[in-house]
Amino acid sequence: MKGAFLTTRFEHVLGWARKYSLFQYPFITACCGIEYMSTACAHYDLDRFGAGLTRFSPRQADMLLVVGTVTHKLAPVLKTVYDQMTEPKWVVAFGTCAVSGGIYNNYAVVQGIDRIIPVDIYIPGCPPRPESVLDGLIKLQEKIQNQRPEWRWLKT
Amino acid sequence: MAENLMRVLTERFPSGLEVLSDAPGDEVVAVGAAVLRDVMTWLKGPPLDYAMLLDLTCIDERPLGRGFTMVYHLQSLSRNHRLRVKVGLAAESPAVSSLAGLWKNANWLEREVYDMFGVTFVGHPDLRRILMYEGFEGFPLRKDYPLRKRQPRLKERAPDA
Numbered sequence: 001m002k003g004a005f006l007t008t009r010f011e012h013v014l015g016w017a018r019k020y021s022l023f024q025y026p027f028i029t030a031c032c033g034i035e036y037m038s039t040a041c042a043h044y045d046l047d048r049f050g051a052g053l054t055r056f057s058p059r060q061a062d063m064l065l066v067v068g069t070v071t072h073k074l075a076p077v078l079k080t081v082y083d084q085m086t087e088p089k090w091v092v093a094f095g096t097c098a099v100s101g102g103i104y105n106n107y108a109v110v111q112g113i114d115r116i117i118p119v120d121i122y123i124p125g126c127p128p129r130p131e132s133v134l135d136g137l138i139k140l141q142e143k144i145q146n147q148r149p150e151w152r153w154l155k156t
Numbered sequence: 157m158a159e160n161l162m163r164v165l166t167e168r169f170p171s172g173l174e175v176l177s178d179a180p181g182d183e184v185v186a187v188g189a190a191v192l193r194d195v196m197t198w199l200k201g202p203p204l205d206y207a208m209l210l211d212l213t214c215i216d217e218r219p220l221g222r223g224f225t226m227v228y229h230l231q232s233l234s235r236n237h238r239l240r241v242k243v244g245l246a247a248e249s250p251a252v253s254s255l256a257g258l259w260k261n262a263n264w265l266e267r268e269v270y271d272m273f274g275v276t277f278v279g280h281p282d283l284r285r286i287l288m289y290e291g292f293e294g295f296p297l298r299k300d301y302p303l304r305k306r307q308p309r310l311k312e313r314a315p316d317a
Contacts, residue, residue: 073289075310107296107305108288115312 011148018062018088019141020050025061027081030068032095035127044130049137058084063140064117069097070110082117088147090120090140095127102126161239164204169195176242184240192243193253199230199239200258206230206239209259212266214273216299223247224275228255245275254280272297 024046026036040046040054055061058081070078082091093113096102099122101111113119120143123136162178165185172188173195187195199206210229217225224245231238245252254277255262266277267286274295277283285292289309294301 072306072308073287075308079310107301107307110308110312115308116310118313 012145015145015147019144021053022049022051022063022090022137022140023053023055023061024051024063024065025055025058025081025085026065026067027078028065028067029070029074030095030097032067032097032127035130035133036065036067036094039130039133044134046134046137049134049141051137058082059086061085062089064089064091065094066091066098066113067094069102069104070113070116071108072110073108075110075116078113079116090144091117092121092123092136092140093119094123094133094136096124097126099124161204161237168198181238182240183238184242186242186244189243189245189252192241193255193258195241196228196255196258199241204232205234206232208233209255209262209265210238212255212262212269214269214275214297216273216297218247219299224250224273226252226269226275249276250274251276251278253278254283256280271295274298 026033028036038044040052046052051063058064062085064082064085066078082089091113093099097104097109098113101109103126105111110116121136121140123132125132128136161183162175162185165173166175169187169191172191174186176184176186198204208231210231212226212228215225215227217223222244224247226243226245228241228243229238230241243252250273252275254266256266256277257279263281264286266275266280267283269275270277270280270283271285271287272295288296291309292307294305
């Protein structure tokens with residue numbers, strides 16, 4: 001197509017690129033992990049949404065999936081993993097335990113991971129069905145698409 | 157079988173042993189803390205051969221006017237039989253002799269009971285917390301541990317609105 005051209009906004013292209021190339025770090029601690037696995041595998045297939053590349057180092061990931069119960073004993077580990085991730089990064093609280101502590105309101109369990117790290121998307125359910133997870137992922141993609149980050153390198 | 161077992165036990169340990177239940181398959185004996193190690197050593201060896209310690213746990217019975225109660229679940233593989241042994245402990249600074257030398261798994265099980273109930277196991281090789289973290293104060297499964305008491309390791313953020 002000779003002479004064809006396209007106009008768009010830089011931020012729109014960047015958001016589009018980012019939302020379809022989510023590298024996820026699964027922080028899996030409990031039974032929700034089974035539901036995460038079935039979502040990630042062929043039947044529901046997270047890869048259709050560009051979130052197929054699971055990273056097992058937080059330094060390579062930009063989406064932190066906190067799947068399962070987080071105890072006070074584990075809280076510093078989760079904080080360290082979050083701090084190790086490079087910007088831009090997003091956090092998903094997967095399942096009722098990660099959202100609010102769930103049925104566990106006792107001496108051991110953190111009452112929602114947003115007491116430790118900021119959370120972008122909450123996916124409720126005990127455990128959430130794969131459809132809920134995909135819905136949460138799509139909502140996160142909408143959020144990423146519409147984010148207006150402050151571009152440090154453009155400001156200088 | 158059950159009557160026979162109970163008769164053998166009471167004959168071997170005439171003092172410090174009380175039969176709480178002789179229902180077949182649900183035999184329970186209470187043992188004094190002083191003779192616990194002797195009784196357990198004998199139960200593990202021939203002829204009864206309770207070679208396996210299935211579990212070891214504790215009950216806080218202070219609200220009932222008693223102290224702590226240790227519960228040991230034994231299994232004899234050769235005789236295909238189970239036996240429960242209970243030991244009453246004091247309400248203040250409960251202590252009992254360790255069985256880590258008899259059954260190796262008692263090591264971690266006793267650490268768990270120490271962690272949750274604060275029972276001291278005399279002669280334990282490495283008595284420290286196993287589940288809760290360093291700096292955790294108190295024993296969370298004691299009935300007088302406050303229901304809503306939290307001891308977070310990190311300073312918590314205010315939850316997002």
